[in-house]
Amino acid sequence: MAEDFNVTAYEVEGRVDYARLIEKFGIRPIDAALEKRIGKDAGELHYLIRRKIFFAHRDMDWLLTEYEKGNRFYVYTGIAPSGGMTIAHLLPFIMAQWLQARFGAEVLIQIPDEEKFLAKRDPNLTLEKVHGFAYADALNIMALGFDPKHTRIFLNTEYAGKLYKQAARVAKHITFSMVKDAFGFTGETNIGTIFYTSMQAVPAFIKSVEAGKDVPCLIPLGADQDVHFRVARDAIAKLGYPKPAIMHNKFLPALKGGAKMSSSDPDNTIYLDDAPEVVKKKVNRAITGQQATAELQKELGGDPDRCSVCQYYRFLFEPDDKKLAAILDAERNGTMLAGEHKADLAARINAYLERHRKAKERVSGSMADVMLGP
C-alpha cells in the first residue's frame, strides 16, 4: 500500500501520519505513563511534550531509570547548516536547553558542516560558505539560554581529529547494503555521503569513550533524523557502549502548508534573521496564500490542525495551554478574523526574534569557550 507521505533523512513529503511513522520506524509513542515520569523527574512538563510535538521516543524508560539511580545523561543534538537557521530548527534545541536546565545535563551539539556540502549538488555551496552558516547557527543556538559552562559545540571538519577515529570504529559495523536501504542511496551517491552517518553517530557515545565508563545519552531530534540512529544504534552496542535514547519531534508545518518548513524554500519559512516587515509579509501570505476560496478557508480555518497559523502558536508562540486553547477556539468558532490572527502571530514572532537578537549579543562573548576547536 503506497503511503501518502514520505519521511527520509533528505526530504519530508506529504501530510505525515505520525502514528504510522511510529510503526514504520519501530519507535514508541510518549504515552501518559512516560509523560508523568518525565514530569516527575523534571519537576515540570515541557509544553512540547504535553502537546505531543515531541511525540515518540526510544529507550526513554531506560534513560530515566538510570537517571533515577543517579546516573546522569548528557544531551546530544545538532543542525546541518545549509543556509540561515529557521524557527523550525529550534525545536530540538529548545528541548535540549530544557533538559539541561531540568536534569543538569551536559549538552553536546554537532554542526555537521560536511553533510549538506556532500549531499547537495550546488557547486556554490562550498565548505567555506557552510562554515559561515555554521558559526551563525552556533550563536543562534547559544542564544536559546544554554549554560556555556556545560555546553559544547563543534563543526565536524574542525573536530574531526576527535571524531574520525570513533567514526571508523562505527563504520566497520555498517555495510553499504544497510545504508543503501535506510537512506535510499544508489551507485551515484558519493562516498562522503555514504560514510557520513558514522560521523553523526559518534557524539552519541563519545562521552562514554572519554569517561571510560557508560554515560547515557539522550538525543532530541526531528523525526527525519531517526534513520541515522536506526542504523548506528546496533553498531554502537557492538562497540560496547549504551545505545542512545531518543526523543522525536514533529515537523513545524510550512507557512503555506506542507509537511515540513524547509530552509530550502525561503518563502515558506521564517528565518531567525528575517526583518519585521519580512515576517509580516510571510505570515500574511501563509494565511491567505493557500486557500483559494472563502469557503475552503472557512473549512480549513475550522480545523486548527490544518491551519499553519494555529500550528505556529501551538509549536512555538503560545506556551500557555489555556491561552492556546482560547486562540484555537477563536479560530474554530470564527470569533477572531484571519487578519487579526496573522497580525498577532507576526507581532509575537517579531517580538521573539527581537529578544533573540538581543540574546545573541549577550552570549557572543562566551562563544570561544563553547566551541570545541581542532
Place this chain on the structure above:
Amino acid sequence: MAEDFNVTAYEVEGRVDYARLIEKFGIRPIDAALEKRIGKDAGELHYLIRRKIFFAHRDMDWLLTEYEKGNRFYVYTGIAPSGGMTIAHLLPFIMAQWLQARFGAEVLIQIPDEEKFLAKRDPNLTLEKVHGFAYADALNIMALGFDPKHTRIFLNTEYAGKLYKQAARVAKHITFSMVKDAFGFTGETNIGTIFYTSMQAVPAFIKSVEAGKDVPCLIPLGADQDVHFRVARDAIAKLGYPKPAIMHNKFLPALKGGAKMSSSDPDNTIYLDDAPEVVKKKVNRAITGQQATAELQKELGGDPDRCSVCQYYRFLFEPDDKKLAAILDAERNGTMLAGEHKADLAARINAYLERHRKAKERVSGSMADVMLGP
C-alpha cells in the same frame, strides 16, 4: 580473456605480467628517455630504476619539467600497518629517501591506521593494536635515512583534524559506482572502507592547500596502490590541484615463490625484526621449499627471474650491477651451490637488519619532531 594474475588494492595473485599491468592501469613504462632525464636531474640513477623495479609511472615528464623550471615537488608515500614491517615494504621508502636526498624533496608519509582495521574481519585487530604497529613502522621508516627536518609522518586517526575536511572535498567527486568497480566492493563492504580512498588521496594535494598555490607531488608506491589514484586523480583535478605524479614498483616475490611477499604469510616474508636464526631458516626454506625435485630446482635455478634468492639480491641486497651480474651468472651456470647462495643472502639480510636496528636507535630521539600530532 581471463588473466593468470590479479592485482587489486587488497590482493596480488598469480605471476604478474607487468607489461599487461601497464596496459590495464593505463600507466606508462619508465623508458630509456625518462630514465636518462631522471638520472640527469638527480645526478645519478637509482638501481631500483635502472633495474626496472620501479617500472612505470604517471606524469613524471610533467613533474620533471616543473622541477627543471625550479618548481620543487614533494614526495608522498605510506604504509598501512597490520603487523610488523617487512623488507618488501621498504621499496617505496627507499625511493622516497633517495628522491629527498637527490631532489631536495620534502617527504610526507601517511600511516593509514584505519585501512586494515576497516578492511579485515579479524576482531583482534583493534585500532589500539594497529597503533602499536604504526609507531613501530614510523621508526623503521625514519631509520632509512630520511632527513628529520624535511620529513613528516602521521597516523590518519590522529591527523584527521587536518585530513577529513579535505577528504570530504575529494569524496564529493567519487561515487559508489566508481569505487565499486575499482576496488571490487559489494553491498557487504563497510562504509568506512568505501570512504577510505578519500583519506589516502588527501596527502597528494594537501601541500597545495597549505601553500595556497600548486605544489607538485610525486608518489612512489607498490603497483597495487595505483587504483586509489586512478580514482582520486580526477577528483583532485576537479578541486583545482595538480594531479600527483606516480612511480610504480614491482612486488618483491615471496620467499617460496608467488606474486608478492605478504606480511600476512609470516613464513614467506622477512620482517625487519626477525632474529638472525629466523632469517637463516626462512631463506633456507625459500630455496628448497618450492622445488619438489632436483630437476625442477635445476630448471628454475637456471632462470634467475624465477628464483626468489636471486630476486632478493636484485631488489634489495646487491645494489652494484656488476656484482649482481656475477651472482646471477653463478646461479645460471650452477657455479655456486644453492647452499652457498642461501648462506650468503641470509648473511647479507642479517647484516642489513643489524645496521637497521642500530639506525633505529640513532633516530628514535627525533621521532617526536617528525610525527604530526592531532
